[in-house]
Amino acid sequence: MTTPSLLILPGDGIGPEVMAEVRKVIDWFGAKRDLTFDVSEDLVGGCAYDKHGTPLHDDTMAKAQEVDAVLLGAVGGPQYDSLDFSVKPERGLLRLRKEMDLFANLRPAQCFDALADFSSLKKDVVAGLDIMIVRELTSGIYFGEPRGIIEEGNERVGINTQRYTESEIDRVARNAFELAMKRNKKLCSMEKANVMESGVLWREVVTEVGKDYPEVELSHMYADAGAMQLCRWPKQFDVIVTDNLFGDLLSDAAAMLTGSLGMLPSASLGAPMANGRPKAMYEPVHGSAPDIAGQGKANPIACVLSFAMALRYSFDQGAEATRLEKAIETVLADGYRTADLLGEEGKDPVSTSQMGDAIIAALDASL
Ligand code: NAD
Ligand code: IPM
Ligand code: MN
Numbered sequence: 001m002t003t004p005s006l007l008i009l010p011g012d013g014i015g016p017e018v019m020a021e022v023r024k025v026i027d028w029f030g031a032k033r034d035l036t037f038d039v040s041e042d043l044v045g046g047c048a049y050d051k052h053g054t055p056l057h058d059d060t061m062a063k064a065q066e067v068d069a070v071l072l073g074a075v076g077g078p079q080y081d082s083l084d085f086s087v088k089p090e091r092g093l094l095r096l097r098k099e100m101d102l103f104a105n106l107r108p109a110q111c112f113d114a115l116a117d118f119s120s121l122k123k124d125v126v127a128g129l130d131i132m133i134v135r136e137l138t139s140g141i142y143f144g145e146p147r148g149i150i151e152e153g154n155e156r157v158g159i160n161t162q163r164y165t166e167s168e169i170d171r172v173a174r175n176a177f178e179l180a181m182k183r184n185k186k187l188c189s190m191e192k193a194n195v196m197e198s199g200v201l202w203r204e205v206v207t208e209v210g211k212d213y214p215e216v217e218l219s220h221m222y223a224d225a226g227a228m229q230l231c232r233w234p235k236q237f238d239v240i241v242t243d244n245l246f247g248d249l250l251s252d253a254a255a256m257l258t259g260s261l262g263m264l265p266s267a268s269l270g271a272p273m274a275n276g277r278p279k280a281m282y283e284p285v286h287g288s289a290p291d292i293a294g295q296g297k298a299n300p301i302a303c304v305l306s307f308a309m310a311l312r313y314s315f316d317q318g319a320e321a322t323r324l325e326k327a328i329e330t331v332l333a334d335g336y337r338t339a340d341l342l343g344e345e346g347k348d349p350v351s352t353s354q355m356g357d358a359i360i361a362a363l364d365a366s367l
Helices: 015-033 046-052 058-066 089-099 166-182 197-210 223-232 244-257 301-313 318-333 352-365
Strands: 005-011 038-041 069-074 104-110 130-136 144-152 155-161 186-191 217-222 239-242 267-272 278-282
Touching (some): 015 318, 046 089, 069 301, 104 166, 130 166, 186 197, 223 244, 239 244, 301 318, 301 352, 318 352
Parallel strands (some): 005 038
Antiparallel strands (some): 104 267, 267 278
């Protein structure tokens, strides 16, 4: 079997800091589990703009199309805020998602027992939480045309368009139903069919797809009510499927159920490639965190868990993914906390690299 290939794009801000810890984990699997990857690294986001004048060079895009999986850190930063929209760091990420056609973004929110006390919600609301948000990632208002800022009369108008085709809804819904079948067979679809035609179509198509999955209990919720229910009693959900923008908002909210945005991984999956593996990119849900970048404070767990998702979804290494997730559970149970997991008055946080080292030690202990 050929060595699987992995393109690493650390990006900006804390991206390279958390990715350095993932590199330790990748090296560990090579040395201790005979699981080696052909790893290459490249630029995306602001750092790519600084070097090439574009947030994603065509060569990098081509590489991303060829590898078995892409692992991305984070992009963006205040120094790029005034750039023209077409070259903003975030455009690099959006181009990767669109051109690789990564339509299904899996954002699991799991509350580790050791962090149940730390959540801003009551312990019994979040303890044992394990939900999966499936966010449509390549369409909707993020990409719909027309868009832009135009002159109208004596003022400017900002325009974005929410747009979904039946086939775009169908494929992401199927993905969510398949996941639900492997989990607790419950799927909640969220849109705003009460005010948006795209939401009406979304509900119709999801209902239709549901006929192929009679074992899955399907429900529908308006996305605003869904946000409320996520905070009120999140354990009522198993899998949630929703559009690009609602999924962005709902997954950040879900992150706080788990204690910190620094905990949430994601997998963005497309259609299967010739080798049967899905086109895939893995990235933490959080951004480049300019407020803590360069200080060794970032929590690397979201990025490490994203690599665990790569092991599971791209490389058929479910048992090794579980080993890595268990190592993180151990480290948290042993009391290792980066600053984001301690709160305002938190004392003695560990640094990003100390957290990475603790994960490696727990992996060693798992052998
Ligand atoms: P952010 O996720 O970067 O940060 C939000 C808050 O969470 C900050 O207080 C930050 O310190 C904290 N945080 C995030 N990740 C953390 C981690 N791993 N450990 C500890 N604390 C963490 O969101 P933002 O501040 O709204 O955006 C900053 C930049 O990142 C923007 O340019 C934005 O566009 C970009 N962004 C990129 C991605 C991505 O690359 N996938 C995702 C979201 C935001
Ligand atoms: C995310 C981010 C991105 C999004 C940005 C950085 C383009 O917020 O991955 O959640 O809005 O999708
Ligand atoms: Mn987001």
